[in-house]
Amino acid sequence: MSSQVKTIVEPMLVPYLEEGGFELVDIEYVKEGSNWFLRVYVDKEGGIDIDDCGRISEFLSAKLDEEDPIPSAYFLEVSSPGAERPLRKPEDYRKAIDKHVFVTTYEPIDGLKEFEGKLLAYDEEKLSIQIGKKQHDLPAAKVASARLAVVF
Secondary structure: OHHHHHHHHHHHHHHHHHHOOOEEEEEEEEEEOOEEEEEEEEEOOOOOOHHHHHHHHHHHHHHHHHHOOOOOOOEEEEEOOOOOOEOOOHHHHHHOOOOEEEEEEEEEEOOEEEEEEEEEEEOOOEEEEEEOOEEEEEEHHHEEEEEEOOOO
């Protein structure tokens, strides 16, 4: 159901976002307790503010009311992906080069399944992360999740 909702919502939203200089980061349709949530994460150069989220929410809400593609009741939330933004698309990884990241893998690589360090390089085949003085080369196909990581 979640991927179906994403497939429906993305094409109705992306043209509006691109026209406004925004980027669609992610769409989630998840059940928490007895409630369903449609969460849309959006960003733009320099970040987004609450007014941006409000305008996007109003636009999407009107489109969803008009087309009514989701049969059950849900709460719509539009927000920034935050400081620990997920890395999903190749462009996300390219923008994250030289930044601190947290990556998990499906199976151990170099004895680890979690890697937190500086992203040194990325291509569609692999990514390289420096942790301390050691470099780890991870096959892209083995990456389960990746996000920016805040360093304190």
